[in-house]
Amino acid sequence: MAVQPEGTPCWADAMFSDVEGAKSFYSDVLGWTFGEASSEFGNYTQAYSDGKAVAAVVPPMPGQEGMSQWCLYLASPDAAATAGKIRDNGGEILMEPMAVGDFGTMLLASDPSGAVFGVWQAGDHEGFEKIAEPGAFAWAEVFTREPDKADAFFPAVFPYASKRMQDDSADYRVFQLGENPALGCMKMGDEFPPEVPAYINVYFGVEDCDAAVDRATKLGATLRFGPMDSPFGRFAALSDPQGASFSVIDMARTEGEMPSFS
Structure with a gap:
């Protein structure tokens, strides 16, 4: 790649x-x-x-x-x-x-x-050799209590255009490179304990979200959210047995219409 x-x-x-x-x-x-x-x-x-x-x-x-x-x-x-x-x-x-x-x-x-x-x-290591497939990086989101700061910062540092989702139920925006979405940004709500700092949540693709969650929790992971269907895929948020947060997503199983961004 x-x-x-x-x-x-x-x-x-x-x-x-x-x-x-x-x-x-x-x-x-x-x-x-x-x-x-x-x-x-x-x-x-x-x-x-x-x-x-x-x-x-x-x-x-x-x-x-x-x-x-x-x-x-x-x-x-x-x-x-x-x-x-x-x-x-x-x-x-x-x-x-x-x-x-x-x-x-x-x-x-x-x-x-x-x-x-x-x-x-x-240099010699160019990064991911596989993306947007089971077993590979699929997406990432900045989780922050101060989305306006992130919205000003990331497009100033990188050549992003910021687009906000037209949905009053969530404060969500996407940083785009041309027509391609690069990174999401979501406001942390009350579901996040106050001691949890802002962080970037990484999604990995899986063939079956529910099966991945079942395997993970049996191995000591904590299910934080989901599984939930979305227009982007069926996903769930987890913390692994050592406390690292990550999400899994089955991108082949989509439901609902894609949201509008502007």
Whole structure:
């Protein structure tokens, strides 16, 4: 897969204190297989679906132990320039741009409401080798209590156009790259406990949402929402046994009319 346009979700990884437990869980729920851990890069371990790279897991670095969380990376042709835009628009750089061998350059940042994300300037590693299929990244949404801040920030940093859903029941918008939706943004309501910070929720495709939820909960995951039918697919939100939030979606099972955005 070629280098993605600026702002495209291009990779996802997560830190787990129990990497072997995470590998076992996601293998059973999403059908992933795993490559060899790269000791040169902190035992970073890639996950594969049908032999194609779809994500990675890694143990925490010293001092970073804590609750596990998925991190979404957005493509950039120049990570240092993107870091400057992040600072200029009220975001925070959590980890300065860092070359990862010949694979590329990464940084970690947060938007003004605290949602953490990564930026990836591709080298030899161009990102997802498979998307929008079972076992692979399907979608992502910024969950924030301050959607106006996210709505100003992300289109200022990346070449997004922001479109809001014409539905009074939800404060939802989509950041688009041309005609292609890249990232969603949803206001966190009362269903989110106040201690839950803003975050980016990553969706992975599955062949059967209900079966995936059943497998996940039997392995110790917590069902947070759903399963629910939608025009985009049948989906559910979960927290894995180590606390990392993610969603699963069966994109082949759709119901209802697509909402309007403007």
